[in-house]
Every structure is written in C-alpha cells, then in structure tokens.
Amino acid sequence: MIDGREQDKRKVLRVTLVADSPEHKSELKNALSGVAEPLLEVLDGGPPQGEAGAPATPADVALVAFNGNEAASLEYLRQQAAQSPRPVVFAVLQERSAGLMKRVIRAGADELFFSPLDTGELTGALLKISEARWRAEHAQGGTIISTVSLSGGCGVTSLCVNLGLAFRRSLDKRVALVDLDLQAGALPVMLNLEPETSILPLTHAERKFDSLLIESVLTRHPSGLYVLAAPKRIEESESVSEATVGATLDVMREMFDFVIVDCGDHISETTVAAWERSEHLFYVLEQSVTSVRAAWRFLDLFERLSLSLLEPRFIVNRCASGHAIDEKRLEETLGREIFAALPRDDRMMERVELEGRDLFELAGTSPLARSYEALARRISPVPEARQTASGGFIARLFSTFGGRS
Ligand SMILES: Nc1ncnc2c1ncn2[C@@H]1O[C@H](COP(=O)(O)OP(=O)(O)OP(=O)(O)O)[C@@H](O)[C@H]1O
Ligand SMILES: [Mg+2]
Known part of the structure; x- marks a missing residue:
C-alpha cells in the first residue's frame, strides 16, 4: 500500500x-x-x-x-x-x-x-x-481504444465489433468490447448475442472492483471475445456514472490485451472517463458534408476538453473510390490525417446481419475484413505512440518514462 x-x-x-x-x-x-x-x-x-x-x-x-x-x-x-x-x-x-x-x-x-x-x-x-x-x-496491461462519431449511423459499432474480431480471430488477442452507447445498446445485437447481464450491477456494487466481479457481468461470444453490455432498459443507463466506467476500465485493462469502447454518437462524462484512459480514440466519419461538419464540431469540443495526451484519429467508413469527397479532400478540410479507410460493402454487411455470423466467419479474406485486420495490425502489439519513439514529443514522453510491453 x-x-x-x-x-x-x-x-x-x-x-x-x-x-x-x-x-x-x-x-x-x-x-x-x-x-x-x-x-x-x-x-x-x-x-x-x-x-x-x-x-x-x-x-x-x-x-x-x-x-x-x-x-x-x-x-x-x-x-x-x-x-x-x-x-x-x-x-x-x-x-x-x-x-x-x-x-x-x-x-x-x-x-x-x-x-x-x-x-x-x-x-x-x-x-x-x-x-x-x-x-x-498506471497503464499496466492492455490497450484501451475508444470509438465515437457525432454523426449517427456512420459505423462506430461496426468498427468496435470488427476490430475486436480482427484482434481475436486474426491476432489471437484477449479482447473485450464495452457498450457505452448506453441508450442504443446495439453492440451485442451486432454480434448476435443476448446478454443476460450488463454494466448495471456494477453501478451498485459494494465490493472493490476486481477481475472476478467484472467477469461476472461479461458475455462471451463464440470467438472468445467478451462484451460488457449496456443496461437493458434505457432509463437504467442514467445510473452508470463516470466513476463506474473508470473503475471498470481500469480492471478490464488488466484482464485483456485490448478493450474497445463504443462511445456512440454523443459525448458525456462517461465517454470522457473512457477517453481519459484510452491509448487510441477513433472518430468515424463518412464521405459526406454533414459528416465532415460533425467531425469539425467534435474537434472543437475535443480541444476544449484538454486531453493533452490523446490525439483523435479519423477513420472513413463506407469509403468509395471515385467519390467527390475523397481522402485527400477530407484531410484538407479537417486539417488532419485520415488514419484508415474502410471500404463500403453493403452486401457483405447485410449477410452478416441476416445470417447472424460474423464478418470473419463469413468472409475473412474479403477486402472489408482485410482492412479491419490491417487496422488491428497497425495498432498491435504496442501503442503507436511508442512505435515512433524517436519521433514526436508524445513518443519521447513514453520512452522517457518507460512504456508498457
Ligand atoms: N463498411 C461498410 N459497408 C457497408 N455497410 C456498413 C459498413 N459499415 C457499417 N455498415 C452498416 O451501416 C449500418 C450502421 O452501422 P453501425 O450500426 O455500425 O453505425 P453506428 O455509427 O454505430 O450507428 P448508431 O449511431 O446507430 O450507433 C449497419 O447496418 C452496418 O451494417
Ligand atoms: Mg452504434
């Protein structure tokens, strides 16, 4: 002590x-x-x-x-x-x-x-x-990745699920997904799971948070990936506090190689509690003017949060080549690099939904699955900040204070 x-x-x-x-x-x-x-x-x-x-x-x-x-x-x-x-x-x-x-x-x-x-x-x-x-x-253990978008329906939940599956199925990592899109609670649906429990019991847990307690509220997917679901009823989501989220993630980091958090499409104390603990924050956008506007609003707010060590990365989903708003244009408009582009594949995503099998089971070698796998490989095994240790300021901070392995 x-x-x-x-x-x-x-x-x-x-x-x-x-x-x-x-x-x-x-x-x-x-x-x-x-x-x-x-x-x-x-x-x-x-x-x-x-x-x-x-x-x-x-x-x-x-x-x-x-x-x-x-x-x-x-x-x-x-x-x-x-x-x-x-x-x-x-x-x-x-x-x-x-x-x-x-x-x-x-x-x-x-x-x-x-x-x-x-x-x-x-x-x-x-x-x-x-x-x-x-x-x-304090960051001993796994990497926490948060995902968000202020424009709904862009593919935040798909990113969590498929990035998680890529880590699990292709890289054999221990992975958990956390549904902080508390009102929508759609994450388990996309994995064809019906969780019997959720984050709710943690909100009134009287004992200290440890791996046994967290394990008791997780739902296992056949791939070996775990899900911490949102409360069943919308009104119950009110009782999930930033303290619960913080303490939960601190323990989950010790249990898993990667913890991926679905922060949905609005920002609250609970999502910020996740960002404060995240090594990566992915913002999902599409090739549309409204989506770019929303990304701007997000950047404006993010800067005011002063999370000095977390740099949001932009991921374009449903990316189509030949579109007037191409990657270069998005980068120019946002003044930020596009970290990854995930191709549009309506047919495959429809099959995933209808057949209740995941993308990697159905088409592990499809361009969409491969792009998720490439993203997973880019983040694994060490946070990117440390891969470029001779480069930027943040990278040097990590090398100065000794990083995690
Ligand atoms: N790359 C893609 N190609 C085609 N369809 C996609 C792709 N990614 C996601 N979709 C589809 O887009 C729809 C919305 O995706 P998703 O639910 O992941 O978005 P979201 O940002 O989480 O939405 P919400 O704001 O409702 O939480 C889903 O039906 C999904 O199957
Ligand atoms: Mg969603």
Missing part, C-alpha cells in the same frame, strides 16, 4: 536547470517557483558542458537557457537526446529567430519557450509530462 507521502513523491517531477550564468539560472528558477502543480524538485545542472553537465540519473525535464554559448547549449541538447532514458528537453530562447528555433529543434529540444518565461505556459507543459508519467505508471 502506498501512503499519501509516497504518492506525493511519485508525482514530483525532477527538473534540471542548465544556464551559462547565475542570472539566467535564477530567471529559470523564478519562473518555476510560480508553478503550483505539478510538484517540482529543482536541480542545478550547471552550465551546458555536455557530459560533465549531465547528471548520472537523468531528470524528468531539462530546462536549458540559450543565452550565451549557443554551440555548447546545442551540444548539451544533442547529448541529452542521445541518452536512454532521456529527459524531456525544454529550450528557453532569448530571441524568436526561425534559424535558431530550427537549430534547437534539430538538436533535440522537445518544446521551445521564450524569455521572459510565462509561468502558465510552463505549468501546462510540465503538467503534460506528469500526466504522461502517471499514465505510463
């Missing part, structure tokens, strides 16, 4: 200050003294002297002032970037010159700040890091 003090200690971020002169160092120190959260342990990293300036155990963050010897500071950044594990490097520049910014980024800086330092900006960047560490520490 971790007592309160130990917990606090784990939340402390170690920040090394690196600057040429004592004045510049005290400028950094002063800015950090205004940061109320996260808790910081500030270390003196000396001047930027490469090896000599690097501590034996790298700090979580190195705050490097560029105000004197640029060459030495750049070299310091390069050496920090080559370490494993490495600190997240914040460079503090005196001037907003594009040339300098490029050199600093190329040398390995993760974030740029400008003097005089803004405590608010610094707080935001440090909170991102402490959040990432918290998530990396």
Whole structure:
C-alpha cells in the first residue's frame, strides 16, 4: 500500500536547470517557483558542458537557457537526446529567430519557450509530462481504444465489433468490447448475442472492483471475445456514472490485451472517463458534408476538453473510390490525417446481419475484413505512440518514462 507521502513523491517531477550564468539560472528558477502543480524538485545542472553537465540519473525535464554559448547549449541538447532514458528537453530562447528555433529543434529540444518565461505556459507543459508519467505508471496491461462519431449511423459499432474480431480471430488477442452507447445498446445485437447481464450491477456494487466481479457481468461470444453490455432498459443507463466506467476500465485493462469502447454518437462524462484512459480514440466519419461538419464540431469540443495526451484519429467508413469527397479532400478540410479507410460493402454487411455470423466467419479474406485486420495490425502489439519513439514529443514522453510491453 502506498501512503499519501509516497504518492506525493511519485508525482514530483525532477527538473534540471542548465544556464551559462547565475542570472539566467535564477530567471529559470523564478519562473518555476510560480508553478503550483505539478510538484517540482529543482536541480542545478550547471552550465551546458555536455557530459560533465549531465547528471548520472537523468531528470524528468531539462530546462536549458540559450543565452550565451549557443554551440555548447546545442551540444548539451544533442547529448541529452542521445541518452536512454532521456529527459524531456525544454529550450528557453532569448530571441524568436526561425534559424535558431530550427537549430534547437534539430538538436533535440522537445518544446521551445521564450524569455521572459510565462509561468502558465510552463505549468501546462510540465503538467503534460506528469500526466504522461502517471499514465505510463498506471497503464499496466492492455490497450484501451475508444470509438465515437457525432454523426449517427456512420459505423462506430461496426468498427468496435470488427476490430475486436480482427484482434481475436486474426491476432489471437484477449479482447473485450464495452457498450457505452448506453441508450442504443446495439453492440451485442451486432454480434448476435443476448446478454443476460450488463454494466448495471456494477453501478451498485459494494465490493472493490476486481477481475472476478467484472467477469461476472461479461458475455462471451463464440470467438472468445467478451462484451460488457449496456443496461437493458434505457432509463437504467442514467445510473452508470463516470466513476463506474473508470473503475471498470481500469480492471478490464488488466484482464485483456485490448478493450474497445463504443462511445456512440454523443459525448458525456462517461465517454470522457473512457477517453481519459484510452491509448487510441477513433472518430468515424463518412464521405459526406454533414459528416465532415460533425467531425469539425467534435474537434472543437475535443480541444476544449484538454486531453493533452490523446490525439483523435479519423477513420472513413463506407469509403468509395471515385467519390467527390475523397481522402485527400477530407484531410484538407479537417486539417488532419485520415488514419484508415474502410471500404463500403453493403452486401457483405447485410449477410452478416441476416445470417447472424460474423464478418470473419463469413468472409475473412474479403477486402472489408482485410482492412479491419490491417487496422488491428497497425495498432498491435504496442501503442503507436511508442512505435515512433524517436519521433514526436508524445513518443519521447513514453520512452522517457518507460512504456508498457
Ligand atoms: N463498411 C461498410 N459497408 C457497408 N455497410 C456498413 C459498413 N459499415 C457499417 N455498415 C452498416 O451501416 C449500418 C450502421 O452501422 P453501425 O450500426 O455500425 O453505425 P453506428 O455509427 O454505430 O450507428 P448508431 O449511431 O446507430 O450507433 C449497419 O447496418 C452496418 O451494417
Ligand atoms: Mg452504434
């Protein structure tokens, strides 16, 4: 058991200050003294002297002032970037010159700040890091994938079911689906299941959530995939709280390789509780103006939620080649990459519904099944953020704090 003090200690971020002169160092120190959260342990990293300036155990963050010897500071950044594990490097520049910014980024800086330092900006960047560490520490076990769309009928439930089946049937993973589209409750129907139980008993469970309790409310599909169904009656969905969803997902992550959550087509506290725990969030859209508009509305709202470590990915469903709204156009309009496109196959989806057999049983080698399988392979076995560990900021956070295997 971790007592309160130990917990606090784990939340402390170690920040090394690196600057040429004592004045510049005290400028950094002063800015950090205004940061109320996260808790910081500030270390003196000396001047930027490469090896000599690097501590034996790298700090979580190195705050490097560029105000004197640029060459030495750049070299310091390069050496920090080559370490494993490495600190997240914040460079503090005196001037907003594009040339300098490029050199600093190329040398390995993760974030740029400008003097005089803004405590608010610094707080935001440090909170991102402490959040990432918290998530990396707590995320032992499987990967949680949330799916959503603000335009109904786009294929959110189909994505959950078929991605889940692809993980299960093609990659032999332990998979569970969670129906958080609480009012529709359509997920088991698509799998031809009639669940006898649902998430409802968890809402008034008095005991601690553990795998035995969760297992008692799951329904098994013949493929070996499990489903946590929505309550039978619409009015019962009201009693499912964000705390129930959070605690349920925390335990399910330990039981399964992949937990896929159907968040339906509206956003609530319960869906946000799932997103806070997700490694991936897939937004499903179609090749239509209304669907793109809805995606825009979603992006606007998502940005205001400030879930800094989760980047929504866009998946086009029922994608038809030759359509006026092609992938390139969607990407231009949204300003986001289309992560995957799933082909339209009305006949196959109709057969799935009518025959009560799943897509992989019926046509495991069809283009539609293959596109779900390709998506599953792209996400498995490690979250994408870690596959590109040498690349982006988030990837570096994962490599800094040690990822999950
Ligand atoms: N790639 C596809 N090609 C053809 N039909 C599809 C495809 N994907 C889904 N469908 C069909 O579209 C319909 C709607 O799909 P689905 O129920 O998955 O959407 P949804 O976004 O979950 O809808 P809702 O908003 O009602 O929850 C279903 O009948 C499904 O069979
Ligand atoms: Mg649905």
